[in-house]
Amino acid sequence: MLELIQQLVNGLSLGAIYALIALGYTMVYGIIKLINFAHGDVMMVGAFVGYFSVTLLGTNILVAMLAAMAVCAFLGVIIEKVAYRPLRNATRIASLITAIGVSFLLEYLTIFLIGPNQKVFPASAFTVKAYDIAGLSILNKDVFVFVSALVLMVILQYIIKYTKTGKAMRAVSLDMEAAVLMGISVDKTISMTFAIGSALAAAAGVMVGVYYNTINPLMGIIPGLKAFVAAVLGGIGIIPGAMVGGFVMGLLETMVSGYGNSLYRDAVAFGVLILILLIKPTGIFGKDSGEKV
Amino acid sequence: MQTKKISWPRFLVETAVLVALFTLVQYGITTRMLDQYVQINLTSMCINIILAVSLNLINGFTGQLSLGHAGFMAVGAYTAVILTTKLDYPFLAGLVGSAMAAGLAGFVIGVPTLRLKGDYLAIATLALGEIIRVTLQNIDYINGPAGISGIPKLTTWAWLFGAVVLTIIVVVNLVNSSYGRAIISVREDEIAAELMGINTTKYKVLAFVIGASFAGIAGALYGHYFYIIKPETFNFMKSFDILVMVVLGGLGSTTGAVIAAIFVTILTAVLQPFPEIRMILYALILIIVMIYRPQGLMGNKELGRQTLGRIWGIRR
Numbered sequence: 001m002l003e004l005i006q007q008l009v010n011g012l013s014l015g016a017i018y019a020l021i022a023l024g025y026t027m028v029y030g031i032i033k034l035i036n037f038a039h040g041d042v043m044m045v046g047a048f049v050g051y052f053s054v055t056l057l058g059t060n061i062l063v064a065m066l067a068a069m070a071v072c073a074f075l076g077v078i079i080e081k082v083a084y085r086p087l088r089n090a091t092r093i094a095s096l097i098t099a100i101g102v103s104f105l106l107e108y109l110t111i112f113l114i115g116p117n118q119k120v121f122p123a124s125a126f127t128v129k130a131y132d133i134a135g136l137s138i139l140n141k142d143v144f145v146f147v148s149a150l151v152l153m154v155i156l157q158y159i160i161k162y163t164k165t166g167k168a169m170r171a172v173s174l175d176m177e178a179a180v181l182m183g184i185s186v187d188k189t190i191s192m193t194f195a196i197g198s199a200l201a202a203a204a205g206v207m208v209g210v211y212y213n214t215i216n217p218l219m220g221i222i223p224g225l226k227a228f229v230a231a232v233l234g235g236i237g238i239i240p241g242a243m244v245g246g247f248v249m250g251l252l253e254t255m256v257s258g259y260g261n262s263l264y265r266d267a268v269a270f271g272v273l274i275l276i277l278l279i280k281p282t283g284i285f286g287k288d289s290g291e292k293v
Numbered sequence: 294m295q296t297k298k299i300s301w302p303r304f305l306v307e308t309a310v311l312v313a314l315f316t317l318v319q320y321g322i323t324t325r326m327l328d329q330y331v332q333i334n335l336t337s338m339c340i341n342i343i344l345a346v347s348l349n350l351i352n353g354f355t356g357q358l359s360l361g362h363a364g365f366m367a368v369g370a371y372t373a374v375i376l377t378t379k380l381d382y383p384f385l386a387g388l389v390g391s392a393m394a395a396g397l398a399g400f401v402i403g404v405p406t407l408r409l410k411g412d413y414l415a416i417a418t419l420a421l422g423e424i425i426r427v428t429l430q431n432i433d434y435i436n437g438p439a440g441i442s443g444i445p446k447l448t449t450w451a452w453l454f455g456a457v458v459l460t461i462i463v464v465v466n467l468v469n470s471s472y473g474r475a476i477i478s479v480r481e482d483e484i485a486a487e488l489m490g491i492n493t494t495k496y497k498v499l500a501f502v503i504g505a506s507f508a509g510i511a512g513a514l515y516g517h518y519f520y521i522i523k524p525e526t527f528n529f530m531k532s533f534d535i536l537v538m539v540v541l542g543g544l545g546s547t548t549g550a551v552i553a554a555i556f557v558t559i560l561t562a563v564l565q566p567f568p569e570i571r572m573i574l575y576a577l578i579l580i581i582v583m584i585y586r587p588q589g590l591m592g593n594k595e596l597g598r599q600t601l602g603r604i605w606g607i608r609r
Binding site: 105 | 411420421
C-alpha cells in the first residue's frame with residue numbers, strides 16, 4: 001500500500017509536466033484545429049534556454065524558467081506567423097505536414113547549433129533533497145515541479161476565464177467568423193494562444209531538465225507525443241481535460257515502470273491513445289457532435 | 294465505360310526500355326564499373342522507390358495520412374529474415390511471406406483505425422508503428438533491441454529491379470482500374486463517395502493493405518542487403534523520411550513519388566557527412582512545399598509521354 005502511494009506521488013510530478021505540455025496542444029487545437037507537432041520541440045527549446053540561463057548567466061531556477069517562458073512565447077508566435085498562418089485555410093493534412101516540418105527544423109537546428117550530445121542540468125541550479133514524510137520519500141524536485149505547474153495552471157485558468165484576451169480566445173475557438181464580426185482580432189488572438197501555450201511548454205521543459213537532470217535536442221519528441229495522448233484522453237480542445245489527461249498519463253507511466261516492464265512504457269502510452277481513438281475519440285470530457293455535411 | 298485496348302507498340306517499347314535499363318546496370322555491376330558505393334545507393338534508391346510509391350497509394354491516392362509505414366517495413370523485414378535464416382526457406386518465399394505478413398498487419402491495423410479521419414488517423418498510425426517497434430524490441434526470439442545480424446546478402450539487382458517494376462505496375466494498374474476510381478473518390482469527398490454507393494471502408498482498407506504489403510517487401514529487400522536489422526531502424530523517423538518523398542513528389546503522382554525517391558536518395562548520399570543539414574533541408578522542403586505548393590511538386594499529374602512530348606515541343 002505504501003509503495004502504491006509512493007508510486008502515485010512519483011507520478012504526480014511527471015503528470016504535472018505532461019499536463020502543462022498537453023495544455024498547449026489542446027489550446028492550439030481548440031482554436032485552429034491543428035495538431036501542433038512542433039509543440040514538444042518548443043518544450044525542448046525552453047529546456048535549453050533554461051539550461052543556458054543557469055549555466056551562462058548563473059540565474060536561479062525560477063528566473064531561468066521565466067526566461068525560457070519569455071523566449072518560447074516569442075518563438076511560438078513566430079512559428080505561427082511564418083509556418084501556420086499561410087496555411088490557415090489549407091487542408092488539415094497540409095497543416096499537419098507543415099507542423100512535422102517545423103518540428104524537424106527545431107530539432108536539427110538545435111543539433112546543428114549546439115551539438116547532438118546531451119547536457120547535464122547543473123546540480124547547482126537545484127539541489128535535490130529527500131524528505132521523509134509518514135514513511136514516504138518525497139523529493140523536493142517533485143514538490144517544485146508539482147507546485148509550479150499548479151501555479152501556472154491556476155494563472156492560465158484566470159487568464160482564460162476572467163481576462164479580455166481569454167474571452168477572445170474562447171470566442172474564436174467557438175466560432176471564428178462570428179468572433180471577427182464582434183470586432184475580435186483573430187490573428188492577435190491566435191498569436192496570443194501560441195504565446196501562452198509555448199510559454200507553458202517552456203516551463204515544462206525547464207521542469208523536465210530538473211526532473212530528469214539531462215536534456216538533449218531530441219528530448220521533445222516522446223514527451224510531446226505523450227502529452228498529445230494526454231490531450232486526446234481528456235478531450236482535445238478542452239482545457240480541464242488536458243490537465244486531467246496529463247495527470248492520468250503521468251500516473252499510468254509510473255505504474256507501468258514501477259510494476260511492469262519499463263521497456264513497454266512508451267507502448268502503453270500509444271496503446272492508450274489507440275483505445276481512446278477507437279472507443280471515444282472525443283475524450284473523457286468531450287461531447288459528441290455529429291459530422292456536418 | 295470505355296474499355297482500353299492494349300497498345301502493343303507501346304507495350305513493346307516500354308518492355309524494351311526496362312530490359313535495356315536492367316541489362317545496362319547488371320552489366321555495370323558484373324564488370325565492376327559500378328563500385329560498392331554506387332551499388333549501395335542504387336539499392337537504397339530501389340527500396341525508397343518501393344516505399345514511396347506504396348505510401349503514395351495510401352497518402353496520395355486514398356488521402357489517408359499514414360505515419361506508420363516503417364512499422365510495416367519492420368514486419369516485412371523480420372518475417373523475411375526469420376524465414377530465410379531461421380527456417381531455411383528460399384529468398385522468394387521470404388519475399389512472399391514478408392508481403393503477406395505486412396499485408397496482414399496492414400489489415401489488422403487498418404480495419405479499426407481507418408474509421409478515423411485526417412490528423413487522428415495520422416497519429417493513430419504513428420502510434421501503431423511505434424507499438425510494432427516496441428513489441429519487436431521485447432521479443433527474445435529475434436534478439437530484442439540488438440536485432441538480427443549476419444543476414445545473408447540475397448538481395449541482388451535482379452530482385453530489386455523486379456520488385457520496383459512489380460510495385461509500379463500494381464499501383465499504376467490499380468489506380469487506373471475501377472477500384473482506383475473508387476479509391477480516388479474516397480480522397481476527393483468521402484461522404485459523396487459513400488452516397489454514390491461506394492463502400493469507402495473497403496477501399497481504404499484495400500489501399501492500406503496493398504501499400505503495407507509493398508512496404509513489407511521493401512523491408513525484406515533491406516534486411517537481406519544490409520546484413521543487420523534492428524527495431525530502432527524502423528522508428529517513426531523512417532516513416533517521416535518516406536513521407537518527405539511522397540510530399541515532395543506530389544500526393545497522388547506515382548511518377549512524382551519515383552522521382553522524389555531518386556532525388557532524396559541522392560541528396561542523402563551527398564549529405565552523408567552532414568546528417569543535421571540533411572534533416573534541416575528535409576524540414577524546409579516540407580514547410581515550403583506545403584505553403585507554396587500543398588499538392589506537391591508534381592501535384593496529381595503523371596510524367597508521361599504527353600508531358601515529355603510537350604517538353605520536347607513535339608505535337609501529338
